[in-house]
Amino acid sequence: MKSVIFKTTAHLVIGIMLLFSLYLLFRGHNEPGGGFIGALIAVIAFALLTFSESPGYVRQRIHFSPGMIALTGVGISTGSGLLAAFSGSDYLTGIWWKAVVPMGTPLLFDIGVYLAVTGAVLSILLDMAEELL
């Protein structure tokens, strides 16, 4: 079912979806959204690409192995909590750089979650797709 229309629109839609997933990631700071839900949207985008092209194509385009992405995410999340230790407060306490940009370690944590979920779900998805397609 490799229709040209599907293929072409898929590539267009995926861009928008990835952008939307990033929007959700950053919006999650104060409003509904966040790393987990953003990551799921991103994975749906990759799923679309898997079906319109092939699992191998997705693997090639994302460059890093899904496992690497997931574990980097775990590392970032764990590390973002540890940063609080330097200011002598509790694990996962938010540290802010409001003077510079309105961001802090909670965002870092969310990015970690985003990567972890993307990587984990993507690795399951690609493995299964390779077996089935």
Add this chain to the structure above:
Amino acid sequence: MNWLLLFPIIFPLSGAFFLYLFRKNTMAVTGISWMVATFGMVASIGLMHRVYSYGPQAASLGNWPAPFGIVFVADLLSAAMVSVTWVIALGIVIYSAAELHSSLSYSRSHLLIQFLLTGVNGAFLTGDLFNLYVWFEVMLIASFGLIALDADATRIHGSIKYVFLNLISTLAFLLAIGLLYGATGMLNLAGLHLKTAYLSPGLIFFLSGLFLFSFSVKSGLFPVFAWLPASYHTLPSSIAALFAALLTKVGIYAMIRVFTLVLPFEGSIWQHILIVMSGLTMLTGVLGAASRFTVKRILSFHIISQVGYIIIGIALYTPLALAGSILYLIHHIIVKANLFLIGGVLNRKFGSDHLSQMGGVYKHFPLLAVLFMIPAFSLAGFPPLSGFWSKFAVIRAGLETGHHVLAATALIVGVLTLYSMLKIWNQAFWERPPENGAAVMPAPMKEMVLYLVPIGTFALMTIFIGLWAEPVFRYADRAAMQLLDPALYVKTVLGGAP
């Protein structure tokens, strides 16, 4: 701030990250795994010491105050569970360096072991009901992964029951959490302790039932234990030992926590049901074990019967009974892991797990025979080993509260346990090897050392708990007191920073 409370989570999580980075290098994987387990053990023993000297400890994550944010709490029970978890973990990563060395997914198993440990430690330490659910999930997902690694058809077949039953129980748990949150607006365990007294009796009855069902599946109680013997015997011994030692115990821990702190079930109908269930669990488990003829299957069924003993203590709900339960938990984790590890050595020697293929270990390898005898007799409850004291406390509590049938069942099950331990002993250690059986496979010295160090250490710990039972029992007694009178726990969590 108590970083000590968080180390048991942070270490394995960071460990998993580094394990992935160095996944191609077997030496590095082994090194990191051992290092994380050693650090975890030191930190958790430090935590236990701290809790023992200064009372329960609490840490609020992200500096959000207690009933709103998520807290980690360590009382005597949690601290002891975390410590014994890390001791077992260290033994198992050492053992698996030998057993899984040639397996395809060596580094992946170590990675998943670290995730499993994160989940287990999180469940033991968290002071929040929903967070407990999350750690359960972390633990379950890691265990699904460990089952699926290098899986063949039998392993997948066994794991389907495991996944399915655990999924149902998790859903029931989630449902109960949702209802409880709807009724109280709170998920903090200490906060719930203050609030559940005002709930309607009908709701409490229903919620207790849901929690009981969910934790029964997780801890492998009588009508719903089918997942356990179906899946454990298919795993490599080190992984089976890890599962046997920890997975059911997390369910039991959750049961103790919820039924002492959140919904004290003393005097309710669920208590009577749990008493009956514990008796039937003991019996079915031990009868199942008596009818099996491979080492891992026998041991898997014994987990169920031993869980029955632990549940007696919770069901009777007296200080002595609970102390007995806690002592039993600690004893059981060590002994059961040890027996699975010894089963793995037998498997390695004879190339099969079936008793009819074994024989003559005593003659060729007396050290292993001695090392087997210690946990086996401890499991059956021989004095002066650790199993004797824990059984003694539980049975005595049964007699004191007038549950004579239960106490008699416990004694009979003890004898039957001895029977199936003797079955392994006779076949594998005492009798001649079968004529047509495969020859004993020689193992290199270095590999045997990796096998025997954890086995020997666990055996020594069994003896130690047996001979110096008094301080251990005093600890368990204090832990039981803390559980039955949670005022201190609640104060630690809600009454400002410690």
